[in-house]
Amino acid sequence: FRxxxxxxxKQRLLVxxxxxxxxxxxxxxxQWSLEISAGGLVSALLGVKDVDAxxxxxxxxxxxxxxxxxxxxxALAEKRCIPVFLxxxxxxxxxxxxxxxxxxxxxxxxxxxxxxxxxxxxxFESQFDAYKRANQMFADVVxxxxxxxxxxxxxxxxLMFLPKCLKDHDINMKVGxxxxxxxxxxxxxxxxxxxxxxxxxxxxxxxxxxxxxxYARHFVSACTRILGLEGTPEGVEDQGRLTRVAAFPIGIDSxxxxxxxxxxxxxxxxxxxxxxxxxxxxxxxxxxLDMIKGIPQKILAFEKFLEENPDWNDKVVLLQIAVPTRxxxxxxxxxxxxxxxxxxxxxxxxxxxxxxxxxxxxxRDGMNLVSYEYVACQGSKKGVLILSEFxxxxxxxxxxxxxxxxxxxxxxxxxxxxxxxMNSDEREKDTGITMLIELNDTVAEAQMRTRQVPPSLPSQTxxxxxx
Ligand code: G6P
Numbered sequence: 001f002r003x004x005x006x007x008x009x010k011q012r013l014l015v016x017x018x019x020x021x022x023x024x025x026x027x028x029x030x031q032w033s034l035e036i037s038a039g040g041l042v043s044a045l046l047g048v049k050d051v052d053a054x055x056x057x058x059x060x061x062x063x064x065x066x067x068x069x070x071x072x073x074x075a076l077a078e079k080r081c082i083p084v085f086l087x088x089x090x091x092x093x094x095x096x097x098x099x100x101x102x103x104x105x106x107x108x109x110x111x112x113x114x115x116x117x118x119x120x121x122x123x124f125e126s127q128f129d130a131y132k133r134a135n136q137m138f139a140d141v142v143x144x145x146x147x148x149x150x151x152x153x154x155x156x157x158x159l160m161f162l163p164k165c166l167k168d169h170d171i172n173m174k175v176g177x178x179x180x181x182x183x184x185x186x187x188x189x190x191x192x193x194x195x196x197x198x199x200x201x202x203x204x205x206x207x208x209x210x211x212x213x214x215y216a217r218h219f220v221s222a223c224t225r226i227l228g229l230e231g232t233p234e235g236v237e238d239q240g241r242l243t244r245v246a247a248f249p250i251g252i253d254s255x256x257x258x259x260x261x262x263x264x265x266x267x268x269x270x271x272x273x274x275x276x277x278x279x280x281x282x283x284x285x286x287x288x289l290d291m292i293k294g295i296p297q298k299i300l301a302f303e304k305f306l307e308e309n310p311d312w313n314d315k316v317v318l319l320q321i322a323v324p325t326r327x328x329x330x331x332x333x334x335x336x337x338x339x340x341x342x343x344x345x346x347x348x349x350x351x352x353x354x355x356x357x358x359x360x361x362x363x364r365d366g367m368n369l370v371s372y373e374y375v376a377c378q379g380s381k382k383g384v385l386i387l388s389e390f391x392x393x394x395x396x397x398x399x400x401x402x403x404x405x406x407x408x409x410x411x412x413x414x415x416x417x418x419x420x421x422m423n424s425d426e427r428e429k430d431t432g433i434t435m436l437i438e439l440n441d442t443v444a445e446a447q448m449r450t451r452q453v454p455p456s457l458p459s460q461t462x463x464x465x466x467x
Contacts, residue, residue: 011174012150013053016138017041018095018158020081023060030071034079038288038323040369041155041180044250056082056141062091084141086134092328093130095158100329102127103157106192107181108292108364128194132161139165146173154205156180164201177205178248181366182392183215186222195226202243203229203236209248211367211392216247249396252369254376261377281316281420284355286370287362288325291335294361294388294406295322299339301361301412309417316420319355357384357419361406365391371401382427384419386412 021042022034036042037060045055059076063069063085076083086094102124106112139162142152154162154177163175189195199222202208210216220231230237235245260266273282283302287293302318322339326332358374368391375385375397385401387394394403402415 011052012147013051014142014145014150014152015045015053015055015057015155016142016152016159016162017045017055017057017155018099020055020057020059020076020083021046022076022079022081024063024072024075026061026063026068030067032072032075034075038325040367043252043369043373044180044367045155046253046256054080054082054145056138056145057084058086058095059083062086062088082141082145084138086137090130090134090137093127094134096326096328097123097127098131099158100326101331102192103160104181105291105331106188107157107184109182109184109188110291110363111188112191124193135159135161136165138162139169142166143169146170148172150174151176153178160198161201163203163205167204175205176207176209177202178209179215179219179366180211180250182212182364183210183219183222185218186225189218189222190226195222199223199227203227203238205243207244207246208235209246211247211249212395213247214395215366215392216245220245249392250367250369252372252376254372257373257376258379261379277317280314281357282355283316283318283357283359283416283420284374285318285320285322285359285361286373287320287322287360289322289332289335289339290325291331292363292365294363295320295335296338297363297406297409298359298361298412301406301409302359302416304409305413305416308413312417312420318359355383357386357416359412359416360385360387360391360393361404361412362388362391363406365393367392369393371397375400382424384422384427386415386419 019037019039019042021037023037025033025035027033059072059081063072064087069083069085073083102112138159142162146152151174152166154166154175156179159177163177166173166175183189192198202219203223208219210219220236223229223236224231227238232242235243237243285295285298287295289295298320299318306313306316324336358371360368360371362368365388368387371385371387371391371393374383385397387397387401387403388406389398389403390406394401402419404412404415406412
């Protein structure tokens, strides 16, 4: 945020994302309780400080009646949040359908839905219409709250049609759009039937951001190959108008995690777990229960490790926190079924526990902030991170982690053994990134120093000038 020059900025910031940072649960006709929402987008944006920001989004619940809507709007206002009310039908077509059954798998290289392919093809048009209608509903709420000079920051694959809605309303609005998932190779992206409309809409934004340079590069080549537009070092040019495109790798608020370690409830929890697993090494996985996270592959790799290293039996335990997510999306349902077959049980524990090894085996992942959170919680412990090379975080944490191809369970099993048997000198060396964070650094800054910057991509100065 500091890099963008937004910290302490005078303009107001309107963050627009499908999901609000808090999700609502109804406790009575006009009674609501709010709890923090799960997922990388929320973790990342909770680190935004010293900015006059409001957040517009869906509270994750259907509220058909006016009394409920008024009470929820009031409760959310205290959190500087503004709700967009989506009814069940639109949630089904837009959120479960177009966003999470079409765009999500496609952007993570799983292709268009395999199951029930013909039905999906037939429903495609109606789901895309619902997607555009939903984006218009977000835009309508933005118009109600917009004041001249506000900066509007749209987030993620749910809202690719929003930049166009906003600019059609007022060409002078300052609009940014940031993607929290990978942007796939143009060879994958071009299979999407609505590829033209979505690219054209995103290009209505003034600034388009991605987690990594690769994603930005894929986006620029999609614009070149599909729309025939020219990619320049600053972005994409269309009839003399430039949309700036750049990589802004997000980090986390690492102090929040360090502070959590000092809380007495967390300390008590750590003691309980330490006692419970005494004499055993602990490996931890923390993921939303999503097909892209590679949880079944992780369990198969762990099984292989135990088969090939019988000495480790009874000396190591794998704890997997699996947060239920998108439970109405068919793929998310089937992953639960697969996991039930693979595991006898899944245990929920606090993220702040300090296990010996963290295992992140995403098949694709925009960034994967859990890996940052694990590193931030280490202190002097120097646990080892095994990290999928297909997570955006591999481009920054690579030097301080053991990188694996999660599809290769033999390689992951060997990495597990290596991680468990590392001596403290090796761990010190392989967790170099931890030290950077301890020096009061932010992950994003650490990334800036360690990554290779391809010469053809937009320069930082260009972004600063824009802002
Ligand atoms: C990912 C997406 C976010 C999303 C989060 C949780 O991190 O990039 O946009 O909010 O998952 O998913 P959900 O569908 O529960 O909002």
